[in-house]
Amino acid sequence: MAQYSRVSGTVGLITLQNPPVNALCAAVRQGIVEMLKKALSDSKVKSVVICGQNGIFCGGADIKEFGMNMSGPPLVQVIHAIEDANKPMVAAIEGVALGGGLELALGCHYRIAHSKARLGLPEVILGLLPAAGGTQRLPRLIGVPAALDLITTGRHVIAAEALQLGIVDQVTDHKTVDAAVKLAQSVAGKPLDARRISTYPCARPSDLDALFEGEMQKVRQRARGAIAPVACVQAVQAAATLPYTQGIEREKELMVTLFTSGQARALQYLFFSQRAVSKWSTPSGARWDTSKPGPIHKVAVIGLGTMGRGITVALAQTGLSVVAVETQEKQLMGAKKAVSNMLEQGAKRRGVAPTLDKISYSPNIQAIADADLVIEAVFEDMALKKQVFQQLAAVCKPGTFLCTNTSSLDVDQLASQTRSPELVVGMHFFAPAHVMKLLEVVYGPRTSPQAVATAMELGKKMGKVSVAVGNCQGFVGNRMLKLYLEQAFFLLEEGATPELVDRALEEFGFAMGVFRMSDLSGLDVGWKVRKGLMLGETDVSSGQSARIRQGCRYSPLGDLLCEQGRFGQKTGQGWYQYDKPGGRVASSDPWLHSFLESYRAKHGLVARHIDHQEVLERCLYAMINEGFRILEEGIAAGPEDIDVIYVFGYSWPRHRGGPMFYADMVGLAKVLERLEHYQQAHPDVPYLQPCSLLRRLVASGSPPIQRWREVIKKPHSQL
Template identity: 55%
Template sequence: MAQYARGAAAVAVIRLRNPPVNALSWLLVTEPLISFSLTVLQALEDGLKRADADPSVKAVTICGENGKFSAGADIRGFSSPRKQGLGLGPIVSLIERSEKPVVAAIEGIALGGGLEVALGCHYRIAHVQARMGLPEVTIGLLPGAQGTQRLPRLVGVPAALDLITTGRHIPATEALKLGLVDEVVEENTVEAAIRLANKLIGQPLGPRRLSLKPVPKLPNMEAFLSEALAKVKKRAQGCLAPELCVQAIKAATEQPFADGVRKEQELFNILLTSGQAKAMQYAFFAERAVEKWTTPSGASWKSASPQPIRKAAVIGLGTMGRGIVTSLVKAKIPVVALEQNLEYLNMGRNAVMLLLEREAMKMEQGAQALDFHNPARLQFAVDFDVLRDVDLVIEAVFENMALKKEIFSNLSRICKPEAFLCTNTSALNIDEIASVTGRPQQVIGMHFFSPAHVMRLLEIIYGRQTSPTTIATAMQLAKVMKKVGVVVGNCFGFVGNRMMFPYSQQAVFLLEEGSRPEDVDQALEDFGLKIGPFRMSDLAGLDVGWRSRKDQGLTGPSLAPGTPARQRRGYRYSPLPDLLCEKGRFGQKTGKGWYEYEKAGGRTAKPDPWVHSFLCEYRNAHQIKTRFIDQEEILERCLYSLINEGFDILAEGIASGPEHLDVVYINGYGWPKHRGGPMFYASTVGLPNILAKLQKYSEIHPDIPQLRPSAFLKKLVAMGSPLLNDWMSHLHKQSNKL
């Protein structure tokens, strides 16, 4: 809705009202042409017409309810099959054409269609704490209400390209510098806008109508745009929206306003029906859905209250601990950082300081805001006694159960009784770790992803005895650190690494059968993954998995004599990664792994002829017939085995819905958002197709259990492949087709 009122004698105030974010919903026909609800857009149009018709109104102010201008179009409306009625673009034009000055009073947020409404206004005043942006690209669209045509006219092509292709939100101060707003105020923005509107009465509005302005020229516009297009395409990795955003802006530079708007509509419609927009909008809501966590025992976000964390500690300042400390400092939580001895402590301190310096440089108030030189904010120590007053500890020492147990037993003794004890283990059993403490209800997994100060994902793993308060506290801490917390159950590898295991395993089997590392990586990167499995393995270090396989008795001295080279516990096993490690090829850190690098620590992967001939010798030695493996098989075997594990995870209740798995993969494993996450992708491929392919591959490879279709997948197919949101409701239903 929108509320119409008189703000001063001659100024009408139109207030957008649609809690919680004043999304601009459009006319929704509930039954064709019989009944309909008056929506924000309709109300906005009515308000404008009413102001226009009333001779006593001389100016208009548009603002939003509850200190928020508007978050833009109602995203749920894009997938509504019965969507009809008003478009936002014509309303923005209507605002601009008004003969009475219209001033936007921007408080809180003006995003997407919300900002496009403001661009139709003749003046824009923003509160100093407001944020603005055109984030449509992040949900697979472009600003489809003439924003791609107005913004370049107002702020120039380079700034418009940046804002529209990244979708980033900018603060009011930056908007002022760009010329996006005319004034920034610290006082009541609506009152300031009404005062300005009053002053503008009778002044000419022509120069304020953006559609009438030319796009500011650049000396090398064509070259500039083609360079921008190339950059955007490379960054987008198959996502269509950024590229079409550039095309729409290009139209603004080449065509009159009305033609540019037509082009914008054409491109918008391509995106709207591309499937990518649907996937990205699903991802948007999935991220919000996982905040509302539940566990099989009935605990949930609704009834559990988080406890305040006033001071935290991190134990172990290696790869992960450094990033975790940085994230906590950025979240303004005082931290104590601990190491095993002074030598490691100094190394860790230097690394943390470097990360914080870099982070401070990216911030407006810099180091001052982070205040990390203040020992009350960040303290380094080797003595565990400093842990007495902390509210929460995050342990990030080596992945070794005995060491973790020793640490947790000490923590249980030293920390105050109400303190929460968290482990960053990648795969170890949370219950076993909790068992050595006197407070298993306050023990929880907080699994960060590397680099921990950058990656948004935080898997939050509850054990058998973890209390709802502990889960709620970990989730709250994730939010404060600007991470996406996903609550999952306790099993080897939790959700992310467990699904990754069959995927990486297939990748190595494909090498045995005839692929090269670069073929497998290329196929998966072309699909949209940020990094293929072999480049990833080189980056993370092959020795990490090697150590874990040795601990599990799969390789190394503890392997029983006489074990067949390519079989473990009766199933297929590939010793290829072990063989590379035995040759000291640990990946980037040693300059050689699945690829070769310019030097130890180098970052540029080059296909390695040594690896190619090593693979040939290996296949010969084991009498494996080499065959050509096409891209389709690479994708299907790697991705469908990962998805298959996902169905098992759902069936076991380790995650409470497919969105959880998708959010984990998008935010922690570089899964392309425009494909919506692995489980959403499975729903778009069609569950019967996935099942048929898994059946085919598992018949060819009966010794790979990970290719055997999950019982839950089979059940869903037998039940007619319900929509993704209904999968979980079918978990315990009987199927008469089974």
């Protein structure tokens, strides 16, 4: 797992060998220790280079080992042995040096990186901290503020920035190992005392206390309730205030707390889930590894509203040619300007040239005739979308993939408007589409494996986390969200306020509670959808009958607000009030509270005390229960798909893994028991009836989430 050779006569070369990313598993750590001994005892060797096989230095500790009993030498000791070596040690960084990989490089006396290499300490993203000395060495090397930035965000830097920060000594465009060998030869025999980072004093900015206080506030705000970023700040604080050996002890102590926390488990589950969803499968047996995507050179976007504009930007940023079609001249002009601005801003941020020339605009749908794939992003209206699909079928060349950005409409109905329904697939982006990472790829019963593969591949090119899901009302994300929203409305009817509900959800970890989020996205959006489903018309009568629609309990509260023109932030009033239309700071609205009181009085509802626990259980367990139904029906292939959708598309707090992982953490028996309780209390809400898959899982002894698929006997839906 680590190989040793001697090159250029005097340089020992240790190569890490653990594909695909040379993760530091026990055998690799052991290998490094043994190869280091060899190199140091070889009298011909004057200096040593450490590199990784296949152009990748090291992706860090082996995350798969985290759940297992520790074996092999601890990484922190391996790195101390490297730093203590009496011959110059040089890290040759190609590909990536991440986490333990960068810590290993920091233990070396010199670091040289290829210009395309990426470096970083992303442990925080896995619920951990860089506990192989990273929190103590990095601040000593590059200063406290820069180290705090890298360690608390986990962001990667490219070689040029690493050089500027002082993380690496040299950057090369040539063969990194050759350059590292040259560097090793040039430093052979030089004293090493000034090269051991652990011996450096940590530069202390004068305003140290204020700096850490500010940083602590920042990390708490950024990831509400997440403990790893807080521990990262504490560990860097130890570097700034304690001698190295005590700092290392503090780093270890903090790591132990994180390591055993549920948050680290959740975040590591998410890491593997994010990768697992790319290995998609469908009920018909189509799979990621047997389906070849079609070649895509030119993509068309139809409709340049908010979604169409974001999609156009995201496509142009991939370097693909884009034809953007908008039949309304005024909207087209506005879109051109907005898309160019977004591209220019994005390019500036990323330090690249804007790809404005990749897009051609047209008011004429004929302009898409030679596109390989079309994404329809017109207004969310079935009749209109059907009409567009008929046009697409007539205009496009044979074999063009036809995609719809619908957020909930039936993809199959749209497919039936064309002569080639196998080429039709949903690509459900999330607003703003050039920013949000999630893409739901929705396959219907007739969608071909190639169409799914093509949409998944395009999503990947666009930098999205793509999840393949079956066709049903709202797909996975919005189908579950509907129940979450509905429960929140019911809680208002029963005595809660928007402030109470939002506080409970924000304390749970959501950046915004459900009502603040609705105000931000616009109440009118859901109103239009409900009207489309024949639900959103308000009933003038009072009592319970006015709150029953299609045989189930229904809350018209959102509709009533819309009727008053209260669409949320954009109108300055919604569930909260804002200082002006478009204002962003929500404040409690006395009008809303008296409106709720008169609503309850009109319908004979008596307000009761509702606590945070009930808010969480009602909103989250309703949604989780629907998640089990989605799994049972095969709309999602596994719980990981649902969790990835919720974390990347619906701001579910990452450190809680996703709704299905959360259910596993809470305990399936408890979720079942609470659902039964709420179902008895609210018999007019049928979806609170616990799903039979949940019952089966509990009856099977509540296996861990990784084993749920064994219980989901029928793996896919009948779609």
